[in-house]
Amino acid sequence: MSALPSHHQINADLLRPLLRTSWKFYVTVAIFGGIVLAALVSWLSQMYFGFGISGIRWPVYWGFYVTSFVFWIGISHAGTLISAILRLVDAGWRRPVTRCAEVITVFALMIGAMFPIIHLGRPWLAFWLFPYPSERLIWPNFRSPLVWDFFAINTYLTGSVMFLFLPMIPDFAVVRDKSTGLRRRIYTVLALGWRGTPKQWHRLETAMGIMAIAIVPVAVSVHTIVSFDFSMAPVPMWQSTIFGPYFVAGAIFSGIAGLLIAMAVLRRVLHLEQYLHPIHFENLGKLLLVMALLWGYFVFNERLVTYYGNEPSEMAVFWRTQRESFAPLYWTMVIGNFVLPLVLMGIKRFRTITGCVIASFGVVVGMWLERFLIIVPSLGHKYLPYSYGIYRPQPVEMIIAGATFVAMALLYVFFVKVVPIISIWELKAGEHQPPDASPPAAEQRRLREQLS
Amino acid sequence: MTLRDPQGHPEHGRGVKAVYGLYPDGHSAQQAVSRLHAAGVTDRDITIQSAQPMEDFEFGHRDKATWMWWIACGGGLLGMASALGLAWLTEVSWPIDVGGLPIFAWWPNLIITFELTMLGAILATVVTLVVTARLGRGSTIYDAEVSDGKILVGVANPAESALADLEAALTTPAGAQLKRI
Numbered sequence A: 001m002s003a004l005p006s007h008h009q010i011n012a013d014l015l016r017p018l019l020r021t022s023w024k025f026y027v028t029v030a031i032f033g034g035i036v037l038a039a040l041v042s043w044l045s046q047m048y049f050g051f052g053i054s055g056i057r058w059p060v061y062w063g064f065y066v067t068s069f070v071f072w073i074g075i076s077h078a079g080t081l082i083s084a085i086l087r088l089v090d091a092g093w094r095r096p097v098t099r100c101a102e103v104i105t106v107f108a109l110m111i112g113a114m115f116p117i118i119h120l121g122r123p124w125l126a127f128w129l130f131p132y133p134s135e136r137l138i139w140p141n142f143r144s145p146l147v148w149d150f151f152a153i154n155t156y157l158t159g160s161v162m163f164l165f166l167p168m169i170p171d172f173a174v175v176r177d178k179s180t181g182l183r184r185r186i187y188t189v190l191a192l193g194w195r196g197t198p199k200q201w202h203r204l205e206t207a208m209g210i211m212a213i214a215i216v217p218v219a220v221s222v223h224t225i226v227s228f229d230f231s232m233a234p235v236p237m238w239q240s241t242i243f244g245p246y247f248v249a250g251a252i253f254s255g256i257a258g259l260l261i262a263m264a265v266l267r268r269v270l271h272l273e274q275y276l277h278p279i280h281f282e283n284l285g286k287l288l289l290v291m292a293l294l295w296g297y298f299v300f301n302e303r304l305v306t307y308y309g310n311e312p313s314e315m316a317v318f319w320r321t322q323r324e325s326f327a328p329l330y331w332t333m334v335i336g337n338f339v340l341p342l343v344l345m346g347i348k349r350f351r352t353i354t355g356c357v358i359a360s361f362g363v364v365v366g367m368w369l370e371r372f373l374i375i376v377p378s379l380g381h382k383y384l385p386y387s388y389g390i391y392r393p394q395p396v397e398m399i400i401a402g403a404t405f406v407a408m409a410l411l412y413v414f415f416v417k418v419v420p421i422i423s424i425w426e427l428k429a430g431e432h433q434p435p436d437a438s439p440p441a442a443e444q445r446r447l448r449e450q451l452s
Numbered sequence B: 001m002t003l004r005d006p007q008g009h010p011e012h013g014r015g016v017k018a019v020y021g022l023y024p025d026g027h028s029a030q031q032a033v034s035r036l037h038a039a040g041v042t043d044r045d046i047t048i049q050s051a052q053p054m055e056d057f058e059f060g061h062r063d064k065a066t067w068m069w070w071i072a073c074g075g076g077l078l079g080m081a082s083a084l085g086l087a088w089l090t091e092v093s094w095p096i097d098v099g100g101l102p103i104f105a106w107w108p109n110l111i112i113t114f115e116l117t118m119l120g121a122i123l124a125t126v127v128t129l130v131v132t133a134r135l136g137r138g139s140t141i142y143d144a145e146v147s148d149g150k151i152l153v154g155v156a157n158p159a160e161s162a163l164a165d166l167e168a169a170l171t172t173p174a175g176a177q178l179k180r181i
Helices: A007-019 A023-049 A064-078 A080-088 A098-120 A123-129 A145-178 A181-190 A198-231 A243-269 A278-309 A312-322 A327-346 A353-379 A395-418 A424-429 A440-451 B026-038 B068-093 B106-132 B144-148 B160-171
Strands: B018-023 B046-049 B151-156 B177-180
Touching: A007 A145, A007 A395, A007 A424, A007 B144, A023 A395, A064 A080, A064 A098, A064 A145, A064 A198, A064 A243, A064 A353, A064 A395, A080 A098, A080 A145, A080 A198, A080 A243, A098 A123, A098 A145, A098 A243, A098 A395, A145 A181, A145 A198, A145 A424, A145 B106, A145 B144, A198 A243, A198 B068, A198 B106, A243 A278, A243 A353, A278 A312, A278 A327, A278 A353, A312 A327, A312 A353, A327 A353, B018 B026, B018 B160, B026 B046, B026 B151, B026 B160, B068 B106, B144 B151, B151 B160, B160 B177
Parallel strands: none
Antiparallel strands: B018 B151, B018 B177, B046 B151
């Protein structure tokens, strides 16, 4: 293993993207920005021409948009949850990984939370969903799962932003000390007067400990509540007690995959080979393998119980996904979510960075398909024949759903430009020398005697 | 012996606002702190700054006691009370009959109660951190070399008569770099 980099080297390597801007940054922003702009135009056209230009119509009112909503909320479990768990178990290898992960949470939540608004068709009326007393006496049902979503997602977003921001304060102080001019003034504000006294370090670490404990159940609750959007509705294959843990497991699964892809890209583009080692990928790869097995277990449970129950409306949806119109998507999902990670992460020689990235791409595709296959086949084939229908996604939805991946990358590019993507102080904290065997108190007594 | 004088003392300053040493590692910083202690300077008067937590050393354990956990619990209780109040107020003020189910139902309200409890705890933690870590307020002593891994040990507002003793204590450890402001 290579020698540990010095503090000076760590600062130089991790501050380079902030302090130097190459033409590649502008080209990347221009390309990604163009794609996001195209999505924005598509959304505006949907508002102008109406929802008719999308494929969402009776009886399938939830298509690509709600699929993407659930998918992105799932991806958001990459960061805060994984980071919090690794902090709580004091996993030393977490240090270079945590911030990459926490950023994903914040951006994925922002993107995910946009979809219900896009899905409204008339986003300027989004405030109708909020629980407030209206003069028209239209009052949202405060006991509705959609209100739970509002509280859960906002709590998770607030907590995740704080969880991301707090450990950034000492790093802002480093940037403040290393920069000049306007940049220095901005980072002076962001650093909040950080000096690095023992008191500040203790308070920060205590706060991170409390936040880590608080954020884990919140993260679990968020995706459980997203699953309640489905399992509280009388739709075939939705009313299932297994949906809560099934959704949470799937969310962590897709989150790890998203994190692995982000880490591989960052490692290559920002030349972080000295910090993001193959062991980080291997460890996360093992987690991916565990989650693949857990996902397989949940799918087996869901399918077996439905099959054994043999309820006609459920069996109709069951066969649609197993061997009829949705079968190609279903089996692609099984390959992406189960077979590929099992082979690539289960066999040690394939558990390389490349192997992790290939498996992760499979999982990301598979998990998006999983969300799609939960929503569309069931809505298109409910209890009575009058409510049977087909969903055909239209270009407007495809562009918007596809562009969110680019939007995620664009937000990441901007973030890397303003914040060190690896926590500098945490990296340093993992490398300082241990003390001598002699206790400081004995040393103090010896000095006192010497001076007197 | 008073090595650090309160601001406004006639002897204070003579142009020296602070004296401090920069140390390459925790060992020498600990030595400097111990020497300051031995010279009669109290913990309260010693400023220590580092680029990372130094919990392997005695000086890294200063000011560890905190009420943050209790304040977080208090924030959580406040959040819980707010959630219950909000749910009760909205549901009772604008009752909507959904399939004959209770207007104020515990099961669905438990979710909102849980979320706001956690939100209260999180916000209380953040506020406590900002207040107790004195974020947003500067300090007399700071050196940008701390960001490069140096550990700063110093005394702000030293008494003129004690400067020589303080400097002697701060320069003894190997690799010390003495500075005055």
